[in-house]
């Protein structure tokens with residue numbers, strides 16, 4: 545199926561899921577995750593009207609953003625884990641960082657451009673017991689948010705991000721994300737974004753209140769294999 549049709553098909557499914565959840569589809573941002581695909585695919589997506597794209601590795605993000613600097617209105621989302629030493633390069637190359645999960649990373653992102661334009665960030669929640677998955681434990685979100693508010697004035701906390709763990713129904717996982725989102729809003733009242741839902745579970749994420757979906761393969765087709 546050509547890219548145009550996969551995109552249209554996915555958007556129709558997002559619309560259906562939103563309506564069955566009693567939500568307005570226009571309140572949901574569909575981000576296309578283009579990692580491992582060539583920059584030419586992003587150019588094609590842009591021509592089809594896509595404005596939000598995501599990458600998961602800093603070097604690939606930086607290279608593609610440079611290559612596509614001529615495309616107007618593109619918003620770049622960094623959805624992968626960010627090494628603290630890459631914070632400067634990440635801040636320079638993207639508009640939203642989805643996986644802020646520790647004070648040191650927030651500090652480094654702030655220090656990279658303390659007086660620059662505000663950087664939108666999401667606090668990644670770890671829904672597993674495995675620290676290697678990235679993310680802050682649900683009970684650590686409020687403290688992390690307070691740190692960002694107090695110490696990182698060039699960052700703007702917009703909400704939360706999560707990946708549903710394997711081995712648990714996604715609806716249950718996303719219900720926990722919605723609870724953490726509510727709790728976060730006691731600290732940061734306008735931090736209403738919920739970045740959740742991928743190709744396999746976006747309908748459940750929409751039902752649980754997701755505002756930003758990160759969709760890769762359902763739109764792009766299989767990713768080229770990388771070592």
Ligand SMILES: *Cc1c(COP(=O)(O)O)cnc(C)c1O
Nearest residue numbers: 577600623742743758759760761
């Ligand atoms: C790759 C990736 C996605 C997209 O996954 P698909 O299953 O291809 O839709 C979403 N979120 C993150 C954090 C990713 O790394």
